[in-house]
Amino acid sequence: xxxxxxxxxxxxxxxxxxxxxxxxxxxxxxxxxxxxxxxxxxxxxxxxxxxxxxxxxxxxxxxxxxxxxxxxxxxxxxxxxxxxxxxxxxxxxxxxxxxxxxxxxxxxxxxxxxxxxxxxxxxxxxxxxxxxxxxxxxxxxxxxxxxxxxxxxxxxxxxxxxxxxxxxxxxxxxxxxxxxxxxxxxxxxxxxxxxxxxxxxxxxxxxxxxxxxxxxxxxxxxxxxxxxxxxxxxxxxxxxxxxxxxxxxxxxxxxxxxxxxxxxxxxxxxxxxxxxxxxxxxxxxxxxxxxxxxxxxxxxxxxxxxxxxxxxxxxxxxxxxxxxxxxxxxxxxxxxxxxxxxxxxxxxxxxxxxxxxxxxxxxxxxxxxxxxxxxxxxxxxxxx
Amino acid sequence: xxxxxxxxxxxxxxxxxxxxxxxxxxxxxxxxxxxxxxxxxxxxxxxxxxxxxxxxxxxxxxxxxxxxxxxxxxxxxxxxxxxxxxxxxxxxxxxxxxxxxxxxxxxxxxxxxxxxxxxxxxxxxxxxxxxxxxxxxxxxxxxxxxxxxxxxxxxxxxxxxxxxxxxxxxxxxxxxxxxxxxxxxxxxxxxxxxxxxxxxxxxxxxxxxxxxxxxxxxxxxxxxxxxxxxxxxxxxxxxxxxxxxxxxxxxxxxxxxxxxxxxxxxxxxxxxxxxxxxxxxxxxxxxxxxxxxxxxxxxxxxxxxxxxxxxxxxxxxxxxxxxxxxxxxxxxxxxxxxxxxxxxxxxxxxxxxxxxxxxxxxxxxxxxxxxxxxxxxxxxxxxx
Numbered sequence: 001x002x003x004x005x006x007x008x009x010x011x012x013x014x015x016x017x018x019x020x021x022x023x024x025x026x027x028x029x030x031x032x033x034x035x036x037x038x039x040x041x042x043x044x045x046x047x048x049x050x051x052x053x054x055x056x057x058x059x060x061x062x063x064x065x066x067x068x069x070x071x072x073x074x075x076x077x078x079x080x081x082x083x084x085x086x087x088x089x090x091x092x093x094x095x096x097x098x099x100x101x102x103x104x105x106x107x108x109x110x111x112x113x114x115x116x117x118x119x120x121x122x123x124x125x126x127x128x129x130x131x132x133x134x135x136x137x138x139x140x141x142x143x144x145x146x147x148x149x150x151x152x153x154x155x156x157x158x159x160x161x162x163x164x165x166x167x168x169x170x171x172x173x174x175x176x177x178x179x180x181x182x183x184x185x186x187x188x189x190x191x192x193x194x195x196x197x198x199x200x201x202x203x204x205x206x207x208x209x210x211x212x213x214x215x216x217x218x219x220x221x222x223x224x225x226x227x228x229x230x231x232x233x234x235x236x237x238x239x240x241x242x243x244x245x246x247x248x249x250x251x252x253x254x255x256x257x258x259x260x261x262x263x264x265x266x267x268x269x270x271x272x273x274x275x276x277x278x279x280x281x282x283x284x285x286x287x288x289x290x291x292x293x294x295x296x297x298x299x300x301x302x303x304x305x306x307x308x309x310x311x312x313x314x315x316x317x318x319x320x321x322x323x324x325x326x327x328x329x330x331x332x333x334x335x336x337x338x339x340x341x342x343x344x345x346x347x348x349x350x351x352x353x354x355x356x357x358x359x360x361x362x363x364x365x366x367x368x369x370x371x372x373x374x375x376x377x378x379x380x381x382x383x384x
Numbered sequence: 385x386x387x388x389x390x391x392x393x394x395x396x397x398x399x400x401x402x403x404x405x406x407x408x409x410x411x412x413x414x415x416x417x418x419x420x421x422x423x424x425x426x427x428x429x430x431x432x433x434x435x436x437x438x439x440x441x442x443x444x445x446x447x448x449x450x451x452x453x454x455x456x457x458x459x460x461x462x463x464x465x466x467x468x469x470x471x472x473x474x475x476x477x478x479x480x481x482x483x484x485x486x487x488x489x490x491x492x493x494x495x496x497x498x499x500x501x502x503x504x505x506x507x508x509x510x511x512x513x514x515x516x517x518x519x520x521x522x523x524x525x526x527x528x529x530x531x532x533x534x535x536x537x538x539x540x541x542x543x544x545x546x547x548x549x550x551x552x553x554x555x556x557x558x559x560x561x562x563x564x565x566x567x568x569x570x571x572x573x574x575x576x577x578x579x580x581x582x583x584x585x586x587x588x589x590x591x592x593x594x595x596x597x598x599x600x601x602x603x604x605x606x607x608x609x610x611x612x613x614x615x616x617x618x619x620x621x622x623x624x625x626x627x628x629x630x631x632x633x634x635x636x637x638x639x640x641x642x643x644x645x646x647x648x649x650x651x652x653x654x655x656x657x658x659x660x661x662x663x664x665x666x667x668x669x670x671x672x673x674x675x676x677x678x679x680x681x682x683x684x685x686x687x688x689x690x691x692x693x694x695x696x697x698x699x700x701x702x703x704x705x706x707x708x709x710x711x712x713x714x715x716x717x718x719x720x721x722x723x724x725x726x727x728x729x730x731x732x733x734x735x736x737x738x739x740x741x742x743x744x745x746x747x748x749x750x751x752x753x754x755x756x757x758x759x760x761x762x763x764x765x766x767x768x
Contacts, residue, residue, distance in 0.1 A: 042721060044727050045429075078714055086713050328432075344429060347429070
């Protein structure tokens with residue numbers, strides 16, 4: 001039984017922005033949707049209940065990290081990732097490739113057509129990821145949405161290397177797909193939930209490669225399409241170009257995920273170009289550095305709460321914000337918690353930032369529905 | 385208006401253990417009660433709502449720490465400690481003395497009869513605490529229960545030094561009391577809540593001094609009596625002796641607080657000797673080290689969840705425990721969080737440990753009421 005579907009509407013007046021519903025065995029995702037990242041099987045400092053309360057619909061977990069720690073034996077023994085983390089909504093895992101390639105061009109990583117040999121950043125132990133291995137791991141983890149194994153080339157890179165990496169990504173996409181067919185049959189036999197698979201478009205910043213990759217990945221029978229490699233160093237102009245090249249070539253009827261991007265202006269750019277979901281560590285990582293979102297406070301809507309000016313400020317982090325942090329505590333208290341490095345500070349800032357981005361995206365969904373998305377974007381980004 | 389009262393009953397068959405009710409302007413404390421410590425105006429990693437849910441009735445805050453960071457200006461500007469922390473139940477602050485004396489015999493601290501000159505552990509800035517200053521700070525903080533300024537002598541110490549420190553403590557108790565009278569008049573005029581004051585019994589491990597101190601502090605018009613100096617190095621036998629000397633000399637009708645003790649066997653000892661409240665950092669500090677309470681697991685009922693044997697353990701931290709951590713997560717997940725140093729781990733372990741101690745003390749209250757306290761103690765400590 002294929003408990004996965006995607007439906008969407010495309011209201012007028014919002015360029016390519018669209019409203020959708022992704023149905024998964026663990027629940028429904030209203031799109032566009034921001035997806036917070038729980039690198040090590042936890043969104044740092046928060047409980048699953050808090051995430052639900054904050055309107056989180058989909059939980060992103062890194063395959064590379066969970067494969068190394070706690071490892072598959074533990075996850076299997078504890079009944080899969082949903083049971084292990086106590087999160088019973090939809091989960092997406094990545095292919096593991098991005099983190100492996102992030103280990104750099106050092107001797108930690110060796111890429112062949114067969115796969116990638118690498119050493120653990122924890123203990124130096126040697127591992128070998130292939131498309132088949134990535135899919136096997138992702139089936140053991142049991143996420144609702146999984147991602148084909150891809151090579152995310154470093155940035156910047158030559159056209160020649162980007163082309164080679166892209167072609168390898170396409171061959172690996174075929175192998176990932178084939179491996180997935182086998183595991184889906186096993187899932188069906190064991191009455192395990194269906195796991196929808198996304199293929200990944202690569203091609204670095206080169207128009208011909210991105211377009212070729214978009215066509216080839218679109219031509220395969222994936223459940224969804226992910227765009228990779230736009231978070232490794234490209235600037236915002238390059239990201240916009242990639243979206244302009246790629247998205248017109250993608251099938252309408254499949255959900256689209258952008259891997260690893262999510263500053264406030266990016267959110268508008270992605271959605272405007274028809275992306276449905278996007279994960280990003282920024283809102284939560286910035287929170288742990290004391291950078292909290294306050295609309296209109298600066299070009300990126302971020303304020304550093306550790307600055308002295310907030311020490312005696314008895315007002316909420318953001319006036320009118322309905323989040324738990326803003327309705328219970330002052331800027332002065334948050335400032336204090338950060339200055340003395342108290343754990344509650346990281347937690348309250350994380351709550352506020354996730355609430356902020358989720359509220360923004362919820363408002364964007366409403367704006368798309370009512371044909372006011374472009375006006376909203378102008379107000380937010382250009383204060384017009 | 386003196387919105388403070390203490391009533392108690394003394395059921396049969398429980399030695400000196402008693403059941404009481406302390407009424408404060410911010411709520412009622414059913415005693416005996418364990419008091420978690422929020423050193424820097426937060427019980428590390430938890431929100432006030434979580435503390436309430438865990439059955440916490442009284443929140444202990446260190447005067448020394450909050451005086452240095454964030455400082456009184458901030459606390460005043462933010463409306464006092466209750467508003468600043470978002471905790472609207474009863475609060476107790478200490479005199480600040482204990483932390484100052486903990487800075488050691490180094491050149492950081494200089495004691496005279498007038499007060500104590502010390503340097504901040506944060507930035508080396510110089511400060512001077514006197515009884516009057518301690519009470520002024522505690523009034524600015526606005527706790528429901530405050531503590532007279534005392535000298536907590538180091539351990540071990542000579543009889544001569546212990547006697548000198550005790551006599552200074554008594555002179556400082558007089559001065560603290562006098563300062564408090566003045567501030568209470570100011571509070572009454574400004575319609576601020578009444579702050580009940582505890583005097584402190586000192587005297588190190590010397591019977592004659594402890595008895596003298598108990599008599600002198602009992603002879604003053606404090607609202608409650610605290611016993612200090614039993615957490616600085618004395619062993620459990622010495623603590624028991626101190627309690628045996630001191631408590632028979634204390635007035636029945638005043639609540640008694642023991643400063644800084646709270647291992648599981650101590651809980652029984654304290655309550656058996658008629659203590660009503662006691663604060664301790666142990667349950668929360670141990671939690672952040674991965675040491676969680678499991679009844680009967682060892683002599684001290686503690687287990688190190690970071691040990692390898694828990695890596696694949698899909699059972700709750702403690703079977704049958706009703707806390708949030710145990711009802712939602714496995715030992716395997718908690719083990720993982722600690723191994724990869726995730727903030728949620730510290731939080732879940734803290735939740736479990738506070739729940740454990742509060743449940744124990746709640747059960748003890750019931751046992752005292754039904755005359756089964758001694759039987760309960762035997763089951764817990766000697767497995768009989």
